[in-house]
Each structure stands twice: as structure tokens, then as C-alpha cells.
Amino acid sequence: MLNLRASRRRFAAVGNGVSSPPSGARAVSALTLPSAGSVLDVEALQRLAELDPTGANRLLERVFQAFEASALRLLPQMHEAFRAANHPGVRHVVHTLKSSSASIGAVQLSHLCAEIESMIRLETYDGLADRIGRMDRETNAVLQALKQIRGVEK
Amino acid sequence: VNASAAPNVDFLPEQPKVLLVDDDEVNLLLTSVALRERGFTITEATSGETAIRILADWLPDVVVLDALMPGLDGFQTCRELRVLPGFESLPVLMLTGLDDDASITRACEAGATDFFVKSTQWSLLAGRLRYLLRASRTRVELERSKSRLARAQDLARMGSFDWKRGGGGPVFSAEGLRVFGLGPSDPLDFRSLLRMLPDEQRGAFVELLHDAMANSTILATDLSAKLIDGRQRIVHIEAEPEFNEHGTLVGYTGIVQDVTDRRMAEDRIRHLANFDTLTGLPNRRQLIWRAERALEQGRRLNHQVALLLIDLDRFKVINDTLGHGAGDELLMEVSRRLRSCVRHSDQVLESSLESMGSRSHRSLEAVGRLGGDEFVALLPEVVDERDAERVASRILDLMREPIIVMGQECFVTASVGIALFPRDGTNVVDLLRNSDVAMYSVKSAGRNAASLYHPMLAGQGREKIELESALHKAIERHELVLHYQPKVDVRAARMVGVEALMRWRRNGVLVPPGDFIPLAEETGLITPLSEWAIREAARQARVWQDNFGFSESIAVNLPSRLFERTDLVEYIHNAVTTYGVPHHAIELEITETGLMKDLQNVIPSLHRLNEIGVEISIDDFGTGYSSLAYLTTLPISELKIDRGFIRDLGMTPQSSAVVTAIIALARSLGLRVVAEGVENLRQMEVLHRLGCGIMQGFLFSRPQPAEDIEKWLQQTELPKVAPWIGDAGDAELPEARRPTRARAPRAPSGG
Numbered sequence: 001m002l003n004l005r006a007s008r009r010r011f012a013a014v015g016n017g018v019s020s021p022p023s024g025a026r027a028v029s030a031l032t033l034p035s036a037g038s039v040l041d042v043e044a045l046q047r048l049a050e051l052d053p054t055g056a057n058r059l060l061e062r063v064f065q066a067f068e069a070s071a072l073r074l075l076p077q078m079h080e081a082f083r084a085a086n087h088p089g090v091r092h093v094v095h096t097l098k099s100s101s102a103s104i105g106a107v108q109l110s111h112l113c114a115e116i117e118s119m120i121r122l123e124t125y126d127g128l129a130d131r132i133g134r135m136d137r138e139t140n141a142v143l144q145a146l147k148q149i150r151g152v153e154k
Numbered sequence: 155v156n157a158s159a160a161p162n163v164d165f166l167p168e169q170p171k172v173l174l175v176d177d178d179e180v181n182l183l184l185t186s187v188a189l190r191e192r193g194f195t196i197t198e199a200t201s202g203e204t205a206i207r208i209l210a211d212w213l214p215d216v217v218v219l220d221a222l223m224p225g226l227d228g229f230q231t232c233r234e235l236r237v238l239p240g241f242e243s244l245p246v247l248m249l250t251g252l253d254d255d256a257s258i259t260r261a262c263e264a265g266a267t268d269f270f271v272k273s274t275q276w277s278l279l280a281g282r283l284r285y286l287l288r289a290s291r292t293r294v295e296l297e298r299s300k301s302r303l304a305r306a307q308d309l310a311r312m313g314s315f316d317w318k319r320g321g322g323g324p325v326f327s328a329e330g331l332r333v334f335g336l337g338p339s340d341p342l343d344f345r346s347l348l349r350m351l352p353d354e355q356r357g358a359f360v361e362l363l364h365d366a367m368a369n370s371t372i373l374a375t376d377l378s379a380k381l382i383d384g385r386q387r388i389v390h391i392e393a394e395p396e397f398n399e400h401g402t403l404v405g406y407t408g409i410v411q412d413v414t415d416r417r418m419a420e421d422r423i424r425h426l427a428n429f430d431t432l433t434g435l436p437n438r439r440q441l442i443w444r445a446e447r448a449l450e451q452g453r454r455l456n457h458q459v460a461l462l463l464i465d466l467d468r469f470k471v472i473n474d475t476l477g478h479g480a481g482d483e484l485l486m487e488v489s490r491r492l493r494s495c496v497r498h499s500d501q502v503l504e505s506s507l508e509s510m511g512s513r514s515h516r517s518l519e520a521v522g523r524l525g526g527d528e529f530v531a532l533l534p535e536v537v538d539e540r541d542a543e544r545v546a547s548r549i550l551d552l553m554r555e556p557i558i559v560m561g562q563e564c565f566v567t568a569s570v571g572i573a574l575f576p577r578d579g580t581n582v583v584d585l586l587r588n589s590d591v592a593m594y595s596v597k598s599a600g601r602n603a604a605s606l607y608h609p610m611l612a613g614q615g616r617e618k619i620e621l622e623s624a625l626h627k628a629i630e631r632h633e634l635v636l637h638y639q640p641k642v643d644v645r646a647a648r649m650v651g652v653e654a655l656m657r658w659r660r661n662g663v664l665v666p667p668g669d670f671i672p673l674a675e676e677t678g679l680i681t682p683l684s685e686w687a688i689r690e691a692a693r694q695a696r697v698w699q700d701n702f703g704f705s706e707s708i709a710v711n712l713p714s715r716l717f718e719r720t721d722l723v724e725y726i727h728n729a730v731t732t733y734g735v736p737h738h739a740i741e742l743e744i745t746e747t748g749l750m751k752d753l754q755n756v757i758p759s760l761h762r763l764n765e766i767g768v769e770i771s772i773d774d775f776g777t778g779y780s781s782l783a784y785l786t787t788l789p790i791s792e793l794k795i796d797r798g799f800i801r802d803l804g805m806t807p808q809s810s811a812v813v814t815a816i817i818a819l820a821r822s823l824g825l826r827v828v829a830e831g832v833e834n835l836r837q838m839e840v841l842h843r844l845g846c847g848i849m850q851g852f853l854f855s856r857p858q859p860a861e862d863i864e865k866w867l868q869q870t871e872l873p874k875v876a877p878w879i880g881d882a883g884d885a886e887l888p889e890a891r892r893p894t895r896a897r898a899p900r901a902p903s904g905g
Contacts, residue, residue, distance in 0.1 A: 047274055051187050059187055066179040095222050095251070099272050100180030117251075 039138075039145045044105030064146045067104050071097065071139055082132055091120040094135070106142040109135065169195045170287055175205040175231065176220040176249070181272070185218070188276030194283065202226025206234050209241070216245045216283055216290070219266070221257045229257075229264040236265040243293060245286040304329055311412035315393070318405040323347075326410070333389060333410045335381035350379040370395045370403045376413065388414045430523040432482055433489035441522035441530055445582045448534035451515035452575055455535075459575040460542035461582075462531040463589035464492065464549060467567040467601040469527035470678060472559070480559045484566065485527065487559075491552045492521040495545055496531050530586075539574055539606055546570045546604035567602035569593050578607045597676070624660060625670055625679055629686055633659050636690050637857035638708070640866070641828055641850045644842060647879045648871055651706040651741065653850065654691045655857045656683065675713055684716050689729045691740055694860050696733035701864060707741035709771055714748030717756040726768055737767035743794070744770065746778035753784060764789035771828070776812055786823060793820045795846070797831025803840050810840065817845050838878055853878055 045060075052059035074093045081089030098113035112135040119128055172194045176182040179200065186196040197214065199205040203226050205217070217235065221228035228248050235241050248261035248269045261269045267290070270282050304327075307313055313330025317323070324347075328338035334350070336342055348356050359377060366373040373393040380386055393408025428440035436444065445461065452459040466488065473481035499517045515534040522530050531549070536542050549570060556563040571593025579585040592607040599605075628634050638652040658665040674680040691708040698704030716722060730737055742763065749756060749772060760770055771792035776799055795816050802809035813829070820827035829841045832851030841849060854876075855866055870876045 044274070048184070051184070051191060051276075057187065063180060063183055066183050070179050092222065092224055096178045098251075100178050103180050103184050103274060 039106060039108065039141050041105035041107045044102070044107070048104065061150070063104060064150060067100055068143060068146060070100055071143060075136065075139060078132070079136075082129075087120045087123075087125075090132070091117055094120075097135075097139070101139075101142065104142075104146075106138075109138045109142050112138055169193055170215040170283070171195045171197070172283065173197050173199060173205060173208060173214040173217045175199045175202060175218065175223070175228070177201055177223040178220065181220070184274070185276070185279070189280060189283070192276065192280040194280070202228065202231030202234075205231055209235055209238060213240060213244070216247065216286055218247045218249060218270075218283070220272075221248050221250045221254070221261060221269075228266075229260050232261070232264040232266050243290065243297070245290040247283065247286055307409075308332070312409055313411075314407070314409050316405065316407045317393075319403065321405070324406075330410050333387075333412050334379065335383050335385060335387075347379075350381060351377055352380070366395075366406075367403065370397070373406060373408065376417070386414075387412050388417045433486055433523050435489050435493070435529070436520050436522035438522070438524050441520070441524070441532060442582050444518045444520060444522075444534075445532055445585070448515055448518045448532060449575055449580070449582065451518075451534065455515075457535045458538065458577070459585075460531075460533040460536045460539075460545075461573050461575070461585045461589050462533070462542060462546055462549070462604075463524075463571040463573075463586070463593045464529040464531065465569050465571075465593050465597070466527035467569055467597075469566065472564055472566070476560055476562070476564075480562075484557055484559045484564060485523075487557045488527075488529070488553070488566065489521070489523065491555075492529055492531065492549060495548045495552060496521055496533065530589075536574070539572070542572045542574060543604060543606070546572060550602065550604060569596035569601050570604035571596060571607065572604060573607045621670065621673055622677055622679075625658070625674060625677075628658055628660070629682060634683070634686060634690075635659055635859065636687060636694065637859060638694075638863050639850055639857040640855050640863065641709075641848055642854045643848050644838060644878065645847050647874055649706070649867065650848060651709060652863065653709040653711075653743065653857075654687060654694075655711070656687055675715075680713050681716060681719075684710070684712050685725060687711075688726055688740060689732070692729040692733045692735055695730075695735045695739040697860065698864070699735060699739075702867065707738055707769060709741040709743050711743045711745075711773065714744055714752045714756055717744065717759040718752060719759075722759055723762045723766060723768075726763070727766065738769060741769045741771055741792075743773040745773045746775050750778050757788070760789050771826075776816055782819075785819075790825065792826040792828060794828045794830050794850075797851075800829050800831045800837055800841070800851070801833075803837045810844065813841070813846070814844050821845070835878060 048060060048063060074097060078090055078093040081087075081093065094113040094116040098110050098117060101107075101113060102110040112131060116128065116131050116135060119125065119131070170193075172189060174182060174186050174189070174196050176185065176198075177200050182198055182200060186198055189196055197208060197212075199208055202219075202223055205219070206226070209217075219228035219231055223231075226234070232246050232248065235244070235246070245267045246265070248257070248264070248266040249272050250257040250261060250269050251272060258269050267286055268282065270279060273279070307327075307329040311333055313327045313333050315324045315326040315330045317325070323343040323345075326334075326342055331338060331340055331342055334342060334347070348359070351359060355377065359375070362375055363373065365371075372395070373391065375391055377389050377391060378386065379389050390411045390413045391408065392411075393406040395403050396405050396407055398404045428437060428443075429435065430437045445459075448459045451457075469481065469484070472484055497516070497519045499520055518532060518534040520532055522532070524530055531545060533542060533545060550568060553566055553568045556565055558564075571589040571591065573579055573585045573589035573592060575585055578588045588607040592605045596603045596605045635657045636654040637657050638654055640649040641651040641653065642648070643650045656667055656671070658667075658670050671680070674683050687710050691710050695704060695708050719725075726740055727737070730739055744756070763770060769791040770789065771794055772790055773794050774796045775793045776796045793816060795813055799809045799812050799816075803813060804810070817827050819825075826848065827846050828848045828850060829837075829846050830850050832838055832841065832849040832853045834853055837851075838849060838853060855863075855870075858866065870879075
């Protein structure tokens, strides 16, 4: 079971050697995540956790699952659309991932999505392939981080 | 914002139902959790198609749509749900990206109620949803109240309009257009509105509008409009000025209302209140109003006004004999005739006359019905009394023509009393009273004439009116009494009967019969009075029978008109039966004049009365002009010699000659003869000598109350102590002493 208390512990566990108290409110804010920089934003996660203060709804688990399922479904769609130069198809994927990644605190990913969405809207396709590659990598990093969090729990 | 803690959202559903549509599962999940947390009930849909399917049979309080979705996107979904029945005004919130201006615009175009930039600040979303729900609720209320207003206006045949200065003509609501018989999209400009008005109203209305605008006042007026479909309606317009922030008039806003029905009802009420329903003539109220206006004008313009009071002479007889239906028919014909005698105006007049010009009082002229068979002709301007007399004589002339009522010719005459302003009164009350006095003087002088009021008439008239009104109530107030005067057989020194004489004890004072019997005869009150007398006499006969074995008759005076009544015999029969006395306990006296006046009508009654044993006595005999031939065949029992002859007895030889003749006549016809008004012994002796043995008069006894008659018997007759006893009957004293009572006489009460 994944609840807030448990989550905090897990964030601490995957912490990159950063010392942090094992529990308490400040533990989360002090937490940093694996991967370069911050793949997942602590504050965003904290707001998520506040939606289910007792953990009774297993909210974080369900959100992570939903994101994983959504990302795994959408990424191939995006690659295919990109290959077919179907820009609206690409745009739809990045638009969806933009907000869902923001929801789980994947700030970097969300920014990348927004960037791509904006490029397509403005029809400036220079460097789009590069951005898509970065986005692909960042998504995988986020999925990796989520897997880590969930893996700890198992 | 926390739903449970916000007092200003009390009226919202406790848990507003939200349909949340988002293809992004993460966002869908988070949003729904966040909103549930804040008191919403969430139904999720991951695509526009799903949403439309759900909405096919379910109505949420609010829909939240993600703008960008594969398949049906938010905009299309919104468009589709807007055309579903019942979803026209459902609040729809479109979720867009922060930098997505195009979506915001499109959301609006697609019919979204509002947009919201996606964010993880859920409280803002919840607050926005609550605001939307409140706004929607307010809007629903507004719609409802608008439709209620429209319905109410429709029922009241009312609509509204606005007019902006410089903005063309007035703009009417659909209901306002309906008032003018127009459809919701028909144009109605000022010009076509004016065209509906009659020519003479058009100018006045335009003037009224200019005045209202010039003075920035409220506009309120009634227009009679001929609608395009030809209907004639009365439309009430009422509008208030509107001002801008500088206080300048910028236009008017108001209502129009079809008040035709109300106006017609008002007219009808006004007519009912002012006109007599039977004859259609102005009634008392309207007449008095007109008379008051006529006096005002007369005062102002210094001319005379005449009031003619017209009373039909034989109306009561017609009403009584032919019935009320005939009476009504007659009154209607009389009204038609009277109307033709003046320049009658039927207009309902209630407003000021000032606006109608100086000759306007001419329109007051009318004949009206005061009530019953009383009419008034109002002549608002007469030069002198001859003017009024001319109208009166025209009225009398027209009445002379027979009136056909129920196939029968009736002859109706009228008595007219005339009073002039200012000579005979300066107000309507005085004029009416004085014309009444004049009318009464005509009645007493023989009817069928007109008379001007004269102050000499006044005293008499007023007293009489009061007397009449009091006499009406005399019976029910038990103010009437009978006094009795013995008829005495002088030789036998005994009472052989009594005559009942009516007295009216009014306010403790006895009114002499001469003061009220003629009035009672004139007004017809004599009938109930006489009936009462018969019953009272029967009752008294019974009391005396029980007290001292009274077995003679009580004579009651009846006017001849009572003998004409077919139920007189029955009435007497009922009266004597009620008190258990024989029929002959009542004797009826009719004056010779009365008898001869209505001889043919009276004879049948006399026969029937005679058959049941009620004896008839002819009163005041010798004063009328009796047909002696008739006298021999009439079923009468007694002649009473008029007191006039008795008074002169022993003083003039003529009187004793008449008395002698009457006695001889009576004797030969086998009639009893009674001398009335015997006041002294000399008269008694003469009568006795001439052969009249039965007498009545002060010499024996005044008329006195019933109890006093008993005392009188005890003190006078039984002890045989009185100046008259012994004088006339000396020779046959033993016979006079003969006991006459079946019952043992009472002991004399000393003296």
C-alpha cells in the first residue's frame, strides 16, 4: 500500500545520498530525486499527496499507474505520428502529456511538451526532432523514477 | 473555498453533480479526486463521445470539458450537447491551456459558459464551478420569473415598452404588441400607433406626450384605439421618465394595458348606480347629483331652476288589482311619456361641468324616478314659474291618454308639485320637500293637477308627513286602543250595545280620530287599522262575556272601501272564531255617504255579512243622499240619526221634522233607530217623545276604555242612579227594572 507516510519514506530511500530525516513534513521538501536535476518535483508530489491525506484512496499509486499507462500508450503514438509528419497527432500527445506530467511533478517533461506543442502550433519545425528525442528520454527517466518509487514499495 | 463552510452557497445542491470529460487519465483522476474532496459528485468520461452518450439520459448540474481531445474534442462536444433538449442553459466549463488564446475564443463560440485554465490549484477550479452553478441558478430563476411576468402580463393583457429619446419609436415587448393585436415580430411605430386613434384623440394625445416630455412627468392616459383587425379597444398607457446621470430625460419606460373589459364593467356599474333598472331613468342618486349641479349653475349664472315632483294618482289600485307585473308595465310607459316632456339627457354625468361650456347645465335636464310611482322632472333653467307650469301641464295632458296594461285600458292621472330655486329653497333637500308639499296639496284638493309650492302649505304638509310615518308604526307599537260608548235603551235604562271608537295614544297623548282617520283613509292605512279594530272588538266581546255575560254587539266603524274586500266576511268570521264569540258580537257601521258612494260594490258584502249574522248599521244617517228605493232592499238593521239633527233638536223645528221622518222611515222598514250625540235631558225627552228609545251620547257616557265601561255599568246602570234614569221612563218603571242579565249582577261598588 502506498500512502503519504510511506511515500515520504520512499523518496528518502531513493534520495541520492542526500541526508534527510526519515519522516516529518520537512523531509519531503528537502528531498531530491534521482536522475539529473529534479525529474519529479517534490512540491507537486506533496500537493498530490494532500489530495489523499490518509492514503486511504491509494491516490499516488493510482496516479502513477495512470501516468505510466498513459505514457506507454502515447509515446509510440507520438513516434508514429512524427514519422508520418502528422503534426497534429504529435501535438495531441504532447498536450496530454504536458498536463499529466505537470500533475505528477515531472516539471522538465512538462516543459518539453509545452515547447513542442508551441512549436507545432507556430509551425516552426526546426529542431523538432531533437526536442522529441529529449522528450522521449525525459519520459523514460520519469517512468524510471516512478518505477523506482514503486519498486521500493514492493 | 470549502463547500460546507460557505454560507452563500446554501441554495446550491448539497453535492453538485459534475460530468468531467478528459482524455488525459492522469488529469481526469486528479481532477475528480480533488473535486470529490470539495463536495462534488463526479462522473468521469474519457472522451467527448462517451460524454454525449452519458448525457443522453442524465442531466448533471455542470459539465467540465477538456478542450483538446482526440475524436470529439471539447468544442464539438459542447456544440453537440447544446442542441440536446434541456441542455440549452446547462453550465459548461471548458478547460484550456494557459497560453491557448484560440481555445478560449473557440470555447465561447462553441457555447461554453466559461473557460478555465488547467492547473493543479483545485480550489480555484472548485470555486469557479460553484460560481458557475450559482450563476446558472440565478439565470434559471430569472428565466422563470421572466416567463411568469410574461404570463401575468398576458393575463392582464399588459405589455411593456421602452422609448429612447432620439432612438426612433417606442419598442414594445411581445406582450405589448399583443395588446395592439400584433404578433411578436410585427412592427409598431409611433405613426401606426397614432393611426389607430380616432381623429379627435390624436392631437390631444400628441399634445399630452409633448407636455409629459417637456416637464419630465409621468405619462398616464387611456386611448381608445381601433386595432388593425378592426376591434375597438381601450388601452391604458402608463410610463415613467428615465434620466441619465446628468438628470437629462433620455426616454420613457412603461406599460400598455387593454382595459376595455374593466372600462365596460365600470361603465355598467356607473350606470347601475345612477339609473333605475326598471325604467332606465336617472335614479334618486343621479337626480340629486344633477339637481345639485343645476343649482350651482343657477347660482353662478343667476337663473331659476325648477323641480317638479310627479306622483301617480291611482297607481296603488292598479298595482293591487292587476299585480306588480302590470304596475311595472305601467311605470315604463309613464316613464316614456314623461321623458318626452323634457329635453331628457341620458348621459351619466359625474365629472365637472366647467369643461362643457356655459350652457352645459342644459344637459342636466331630465326626468328621473325617485322610487315607487314618484318621478321628478329637473328643469335646469326656467325664466319663471310659468315655464315650469307649462311642463307640468304637458305632463298632465300626456297622462290623460289611456295606458294599455295587460290588454286593459288604464287611466292614470298624476299630481304634480312644483318648487323653484331660489324662491322655494336654495338646496336640493328643501326643494324636494317643498315640491312634495305642493304635490300633497294637489292630492288633497282632488288630484290630477299641478300646484306651485307656497309657504302656507308647508306647516300642514310637514306635520302630515310625520303623522303618516308615525301612523304606519302605530299598530305594531300597540299605540292604538278602542274606546267604547254605550248605546242605551232609555226606557229600560239598560245598555243594548256599544260603539267602538278608535283612539291613537301617540307619545302618551290621545290623538283625536278626526286628526288621523282621514289621513289613514287617504294613505290606505285605514285597511290594516280597521282589521285590527275588528279583532280587538271580538277580543273585548269575549272579555266582557266572561266578566259580566255581555251578549250584545260591539259596533265597529268601517270605511266603504273595506266592504269592497271579498275577504271581509272571512276576516270577521276568523276574528269571532278566534275569541269564541258569536258572529253578532260584531256589528258594522258604515256611513251613509260611504254606502251610497260605492253602493254597487258594497251590496254583495252586506248580504253575505247579514247571512252570517253580522248586523249593519247606517251611520250619520240623514247627511247623505240616500236612495230610499235602495234602502228598502238593503240588508241593514239599524239607522243612526246624525248628531247634527240631535244637536238642534228642540231649537229648530226643521231638525225635529227630519228626526221624525227618519224614525217613521225606520219603523216602516222594521229598522232599529239610534240617536247619536245626545248631550242633555231635553234632547232625550224630545227623542223619547218622537219614538226613538235607543240613544248614545255624553248624557249617558263618554266613550271610555273597556275597564271603565264595566265600572260604568256597575255604578250607573245596575243601581239605576243617573240623572236620566227615571225621567223618560217613569211611566214604565217596572219594565225598566226588569232584570236583563243572565248572570247574577254584581254588587254595586258603593256610590
